[in-house]
Amino acid sequence: MPLHVPPAPAPALRSILAALASPVAVRAASTPSLRTATGPLVPEHPLPVHLLNPVAASGGGMPRARLTGWRFLVRGGDRVVAAAETMITPDGWAFSHFCEGPYLASTEHALRQAEPLPSAYQPRLLSIPGLYMLCLWLHGDVTAGDDAQPAPADVLIPLAPAPPGIAAHRPYRAGDLVPVLTHRLGPAPLLGSAV
Template sequence: MPLYLPPVPEPVSQCVNAALGSSAVPGALRPASWTESGGSLVAEHPLPVHVLGPEPAGGGLPGARLTGWRFLVRGSDGLVAAAETALTPAGWVFSHFSGGPYLASTERALCQSEALGGDHQPRLLSVPGLYMVCLWLHGDTGADDSAGPLPADVLIPLAPAPPGIAAHRPYRAADLLPLLAVRLTPAPLLDRAV
C-alpha cells in the first residue's frame, strides 16, 4: 500500500534539524540511547500528531486537531529517539526529544501498513486520556492537516496499548473510535443516600 506523506511545513523541518545539530539542547532532554549511538543523527518519517477530540453531541466520529509533528531519529545503530515539535500561537517550535517503546512500535506499524490495501496518508493519533497512540492511516491522501477521521480510516494502536485493545491490530476508525469514546466518557456519579 502506498503511503502518501503529508508535506512537512518548512518551519517544522528547520526547528527539528536545528535541535539535532544544537549543542545547546540539555543532555537531560536526550534519551540515553542518543549518546550511545555515535555518528550523525537523521530525522526521518515525519508524521503529523493529532489529538483525539470529544465525540460530537449529535453522534458520529470524534474529530482530531493537529498539535505537532513527530520525527523518528536514527543513528548508526538504529532508532535512538523521537523529535517532537508543537504548534504555538507564535508558530512551530521544537518541543522535546523522547524515547521509549513507541519508537520501535511506530516503525513496526509503518512496516505493517505496507501490507494493507489502499492508499493512505499516515498520521499519529494521540488519546491522552487513555495513554494511547495510534498510527492513523487516513483514507483521503490529499487531505489537509485539519481533516478528521473517516469511518474507513485504519487505526493501528502502538504498543503499549490500553487493556482490551490489541496493539498492532488494524482497526477501522468506525469500530475503534466509539469504543475509545466510551472509555473516555466519565462515569456518572451515583446518588448516595445518607
C-alpha cells in the first residue's frame, strides 16, 4: 500500500526554499556535498520529526512523542546531497539547519522498504537522542495530525547506523522495540549497588 505522507506546513516549506535560494545560507552550511552540488537544489520527502520522551510513559504504556520539526531531503541533480530541517518557533515554522551523513541514504532506503508493506502507514521520523538513534516511524492512523503518538501496532524501522544490538532496516512493532529502548534509556544503577 502507498505511504500517506502528511503535507508539510506551507511556512516550513517556504523557509526551506528561502534557505536553498540563499547563497549565503548554502555556503555557510557545514555540508560539503550541498556546497558542491550542481544543478537546482530541490526539497523532497518532507517528514515530520518527533522526539521520543521515554520518561513520559504512564503505567508501562507507550512513551509520548513531541513534534519538533520537519526534515526535507535535498536533491541536487540525481542524488540526495543533504537534509534541511525546520523548527517550530513562537512565530511559526522557521529554517533550522542543513545536515548530511549516513541518515540521508538510510532514510531513502527505509522509505523504499516501507512502500510495499501490506498496510497503509503515515511515515514520520522518530528521534531518540539518548541512544543517538533515528527511526522511520510508520504510524497506522493515516489521518493523524501533528499530535500523533506511537501506538504498539505502529512499525519502527531503525535507520543506519543503529545502536549496538538493534538491527538497522529491520521493521519492528513499536510495542516490541520501544520497551527495549526505554530500558536502555533508564537510569544507570549506582556503582556498588546490588543488581
